[in-house]
Amino acid sequence: MPIKYGVPSDPDYNERLREFEARIARGEKIEPGDWMPEEYRRQLIRMISQHAHSEVVGMLPEGAWITRAPTLKRKMILVAKVQDEAGHGQYLYHAAETLGISREAMLEALLSGKAKYSSIFNYPTLTWADIGTIGWLVDGAAIKNQTMLAACSYGPYSRAMVRICAEETFHHKQGKEMVLLYAKGTPKQRQMAQDAINRWWWPALMMMGPHDKDSPNTEILVRWGIKTKTNDQVRQEFINEHAPEILEAGLTIPDPELRYDEATGNWIHGPINWDEFWQVVGGNGPMNKERLEARRRAHAEGAWVREALEAYAAKKQKTAVAV
Amino acid sequence: MRSEVREALIAKLTALADDEVILAHRNSEWVGHGPILEEDIALANIVQDELGHATLWYGLRQQLDGSDPDQLAFFRDANEYRCCELVELPKGDWAFTMLRQYLFDLYEALWLEAARHSTYQPLADAVQKIIREERFHLQHTQAWVERLGQGTEESNRRLQQALEMQWSYAQQLFVPIPGEELLVAEGIVPDLAPIKERWLEHSTRHLQAAGLKLPINPGYQPTSRAYHTEHLWSLLAEMQSTARWDAEAKVW
Numbered sequence: 001m002p003i004k005y006g007v008p009s010d011p012d013y014n015e016r017l018r019e020f021e022a023r024i025a026r027g028e029k030i031e032p033g034d035w036m037p038e039e040y041r042r043q044l045i046r047m048i049s050q051h052a053h054s055e056v057v058g059m060l061p062e063g064a065w066i067t068r069a070p071t072l073k074r075k076m077i078l079v080a081k082v083q084d085e086a087g088h089g090q091y092l093y094h095a096a097e098t099l100g101i102s103r104e105a106m107l108e109a110l111l112s113g114k115a116k117y118s119s120i121f122n123y124p125t126l127t128w129a130d131i132g133t134i135g136w137l138v139d140g141a142a143i144k145n146q147t148m149l150a151a152c153s154y155g156p157y158s159r160a161m162v163r164i165c166a167e168e169t170f171h172h173k174q175g176k177e178m179v180l181l182y183a184k185g186t187p188k189q190r191q192m193a194q195d196a197i198n199r200w201w202w203p204a205l206m207m208m209g210p211h212d213k214d215s216p217n218t219e220i221l222v223r224w225g226i227k228t229k230t231n232d233q234v235r236q237e238f239i240n241e242h243a244p245e246i247l248e249a250g251l252t253i254p255d256p257e258l259r260y261d262e263a264t265g266n267w268i269h270g271p272i273n274w275d276e277f278w279q280v281v282g283g284n285g286p287m288n289k290e291r292l293e294a295r296r297r298a299h300a301e302g303a304w305v306r307e308a309l310e311a312y313a314a315k316k317q318k319t320a321v322a323v
Numbered sequence: 324m325r326s327e328v329r330e331a332l333i334a335k336l337t338a339l340a341d342d343e344v345i346l347a348h349r350n351s352e353w354v355g356h357g358p359i360l361e362e363d364i365a366l367a368n369i370v371q372d373e374l375g376h377a378t379l380w381y382g383l384r385q386q387l388d389g390s391d392p393d394q395l396a397f398f399r400d401a402n403e404y405r406c407c408e409l410v411e412l413p414k415g416d417w418a419f420t421m422l423r424q425y426l427f428d429l430y431e432a433l434w435l436e437a438a439r440h441s442t443y444q445p446l447a448d449a450v451q452k453i454i455r456e457e458r459f460h461l462q463h464t465q466a467w468v469e470r471l472g473q474g475t476e477e478s479n480r481r482l483q484q485a486l487e488m489q490w491s492y493a494q495q496l497f498v499p500i501p502g503e504e505l506l507v508a509e510g511i512v513p514d515l516a517p518i519k520e521r522w523l524e525h526s527t528r529h530l531q532a533a534g535l536k537l538p539i540n541p542g543y544q545p546t547s548r549a550y551h552t553e554h555l556w557s558l559l560a561e562m563q564s565t566a567r568w569d570a571e572a573k574v575w
Contacts, residue, residue, distance in 0.1 A: 056360065063355035066370075067348055070566040070575035071393045072381075075351075076374045082354050083367035090360055128565045181574065188569040294356065302358025304481070305417045308474025315473060 005038040024225040029155035032098035049106045052092035053117035055085045061125040095156040122285030133196040135175015137204040144238045153225030183249040198254045206277045208235040243267045331502030340380035341406035347373035379449045397566035401555040408545040409492040411552045418481035425464035426493040432461045437513035472533025491541035
């Protein structure tokens with residue numbers, strides 16, 4: 001029987017919505033098959049599939065450096081990291097499937113350009129230090145967001161986040177260790193590390209999304225326990241952790257207005273260039289076209305392989321029936 | 324250990340490690356571009372194991388002559404590498420990559436099986452560590468050969484094409500390196516001749532069951548590991564570009 005998703009025109013919608021919101025208020029998890037508003041389902045599919053796509057597209061900028069990693073150990077660590085991202089993509093797609101959407105439909109939305117993924121992956125990885133910086137800043141920002149989502153009201157998403165956070169924490173540590181090492185290294189290494197921080201700092205701040213006042217989804221997401229913090233809160237946590245560490249390493253942050261506020265204990269950042277953010281979200285970032293093209297190419301070139309798998313499985317099934 | 328045996332063992336360990344490093348490089352080119360997400364994961368796993376094997380072999384060499392594994396991997400030129408030519412060939416399509424991996428995995432699994440009883444204890448210990456994961460690789464790639472061979476006309480054709488290209492290259496895996504007979508005589512490494520026989524028997528049976536034909540005219544078969552394909556230079560230029568980018572850098 002198809003799962004029932006509530007819409008406001010249902011006669012019992014208001015009553016069920018009250019029960020649903022009371023469950024969330026009590027801290028209960030909503031599980032697949034439970035009654036839920038259609039809008040809750042829609043928002044979750046949007047978020048989880050975006051998140052899955054981000055993992056899959058996120059394999060590209062880092063994966064490109066596997067062949068150029070400078071030591072056997074770094075190469076091994078990077079392959080393991082990119083593999084983790086594929087794994088995250090996989091269980092996030094599964095989490096979204098519990099809401100009644102297929103992986104094929106989600107992939108189709110990605111390849112057609114309809115679905116979004118984190119805009120951070122539309123920036124290029126120009127040097128090896130970018131790999132460390134992505135681990136430190138980009139994964140650092142992702143962890144802040146994902147730790148928040150681990151407490152979210154939808155059971156499968158929340159559990160996926162718990163697992164993913166554990167692995168991301170590892171990536172974050174490795175990335176930080178690399179950048180700190182290069183910050184103390186030769187002049188060239190140092191400069192490479194600084195250049196990477198300069199390029200990734202602002203995009204990392206933008207990862208948490210627009211300011212609360214410009215974020216139309218935030219209110220309902222908070223009310224239904226999908227998000228438990230606002231974009232600005234998460235961004236502030238990220239800056240408070242990372243800004244002092246970067247400065248401590250002897251590197252600079254490309255924000256002349258950045259300052260520590262004694263009264264609140266917060267690091268206050270200067271204005272974010274939201275024009276750039278919306279340009280990238282809208283498809284005009286430096287790598288949007290290439291990233292999508294790489295995904296499309298892999299999908300198209302893999303078509304004959306997937307067909308072969310199906311044909312083989314069908315033959316095996318026929319033999320099994322005949323026997 | 325007599326010095327000529329030691330020299331031969333150093334050369335053999337280098338050849339073993341170089342095969343793994345270069346094959347891992349080719350396989351890693353797929354990560355993020357595989358035909359299904361699950362295969363990105365599986366191939367990334369194989370790459371990590373291969374890098375692990377390379378680290379083990381270079382590590383055994385390090386015990387003998389103090390050489391640094393990263394120096395060997397990132398600061399030797401193409402003409403100093405001792406990998407076989409099979410692993411250097413560009414990754415090709417999925418059939419090409421899976422077939423090469425199968426042919427290599429079968430060789431490696433059989434070699435490891437025979438090397439378990441090496442009289443050189445560090446080698447025997449290393450083999451114990453990796454023999455299980457090599458069996459997993461073989462299971463995985465063996466299954467792919469069967470699926471692609473028996474899948475569609477197209478997948479069969481692509482796999483057959485890969486086989487035409489790779490079959491004779493694969494034979495180089497069984498060409499002893501100079502001095503290898505000394506190692507065999509001392510029981511340090513297994514004799515390649517009986518391994519080749521088993522490899523031929525297994526692979527022929529499996530490939531034919533998958534609906535493939537062994538090439539009638541196998542073509543050029545490389546022998547000396549001192550020679551390479553024209554691909555190795557650019558492969559290393561890419562692989563070593565970061566490590567060699569800053570002459571002053573001590574650590575990465």
